[in-house]
Amino acid sequence: MFVDVAKIYVKAGDGGHGCVSFRREKYVPFGGPDGGDGGRGGDVIFKVDPNMRTLLDFKYQKKYEAQRGENGGTNNKFGKDGEDLIIKVPAGTVIKDAESGRIMADLVDEGQEFVVCKGGRGGRGNSRFATPTRQAPNFAEPGMPGEERWVTLELKLLADVGLIGFPNVGKSTILSMVTGAKPKIANYHFTTLTPNLGVVDMQGIKSFVLADIPGLIEGAHEGVGLGIDFLRHVERTKVLIHVIDASGIEGRDPIDDFYKINEELKLYSEKLSKKPQVVVANKCDIPGSEENVKRLREELSKHGIEVFEVSAATNKGLKEVMFYVSNMLDNIVEEKEDYEVYVPEEKRFTYTIRRDDDGSYVIEGSFVDRLLLSVNIYDSESLKYFHKALEKRGIIEELKKMGIQDGDLVRMNDFEFEFVE
The missing domain is CATH 2.70.210.12 (GTP1/OBG domain)
Structure with a gap:
């Protein structure tokens, strides 16, 4: 699990x-x-x-x-x-x-x-x-x-490259073809329920870690589908391989898919949407995909994004993609993740003084609890230390400012004593 x-x-x-x-x-x-x-x-x-x-x-x-x-x-x-x-x-x-x-x-x-x-x-x-x-x-x-x-x-998975895209576009198949990973693959949406990692280790290519991120859908940044649970795993990646179904057999438009997924990335994290991308037009072995690939290249050339024509099922074009991505990684300067470090509040032993309905002065707080644990109220030497601690902390002076008089009762938890100047 x-x-x-x-x-x-x-x-x-x-x-x-x-x-x-x-x-x-x-x-x-x-x-x-x-x-x-x-x-x-x-x-x-x-x-x-x-x-x-x-x-x-x-x-x-x-x-x-x-x-x-x-x-x-x-x-x-x-x-x-x-x-x-x-x-x-x-x-x-x-x-x-x-x-x-x-x-x-x-x-x-x-x-x-x-x-x-x-x-x-x-x-x-x-x-x-x-x-x-x-x-x-x-x-x-x-x-x-x-x-x-x-x-x-x-x-958050530590991967160099993340595979993103709609469900059932072939991400898991690509992972299984270029790495030793064995993800569950089937022809229905959300076959992949957990992120999968693999190491791309091909001849002539500098190895890197590739992650298959479960399919995103519209509303993923708000928790729709599996999206928000796994978007965090894309955050550490340096390059995104955006897998798009070029065949259009599920009735979706490849260009529309590209913009929808990128909108989800942007809504989740502005920084995430600016990561370098490579688009993989998958399922190009299916008739009718040529026109969609042509449209994709024309559209994405405006953004300077490279489009690769592949067939994950037959392993066509995958080595070229991995070689291109490996070279991209060499030219990326890794930025250290910037976040505001949590600094815990300094814990201090505190107290409060209030006047009770019966006229007594009530001293409460963690300082009182700790002091009473230290003191043996039946020992004169201990009581002298107790009085000195109250004086050193400024409690005696504070009681005087509140108008305490000789003979007034002071209560500290279960311990009571009469104030004497």
Whole structure:
């Protein structure tokens, strides 16, 4: 099964918690703090695997989490860092932030890596909080949470040349004739349901990768037929071989077909419509095709587009097309795909202060959550650190500006205390 789009949840490992511990040794009745730091959480990393061809693996597994860091230990033992989670993807995978739709990374080279979520930092153990005036801190830091997000993976085939055109014009037959690929071929529309790749390797021709893109129809850029699902696979190609049925046996006009397909390319992407094209007038072994080929050449000469007369069924004219396209590739300067890189917002521990109906002051937010996890409210040294943290963050000053008075109640989650100047 060919899967080229997937949406998954990824989460880096949380940092391990710092340890609260004191030396307990013989002949050392009042040992100092020796709690170690927690380990760092593992990152989530996407890595290109040359053996993968689709995003099928992500159809069955949607959730990926890296290992959390171990908690710190006694005797100043640091917790072990969590292992990074490496997620393998095929070359050509574009990683997007699912919420904003912005591109985070475009992985095209073998072994290329991208850290999509960074692991949380480990919390500091109580030995880190010892000072000349605070010799027995009975508190430690909790580990920082790892980053998490939903991401969308899109696979865009890495092909030098793309075969485009209406359904049933002979694209798959051409691919099978000039490469070792064996696509499913039958005489009805949408035989090809997935893109197929092959390597053109003919004598006297510099080899290149050729992709058969499933047939486009009017409205493809809006999702009609199979169009929008596979138009993305044309985006990376350098040259387009536009296959047209010159016989007209299905009642369509070849010139009209040319303009309709190019209109779909333009509506999907202006850049795509400007890619160099070669037109292949196929099914020229069918009587009556000569007049259509003549008309095509006259019309497309206005655009400087070369028209080749071929018969994919008998292999007539295909080598000439491939030779011409190979020379075109040599003269094309590859442009690096330009896109606005997604920059994640810097996560900060924040808080808000509001006045409740009962007159108390309520302080909420991620800063409060983290601070309360660090504090042992039953320990005097820990409470001193708590007050200093509020003062350093500017919360005490902000409460004063809001008019707080001695004896007013302050509530932080489940913890309440009376304000004293």
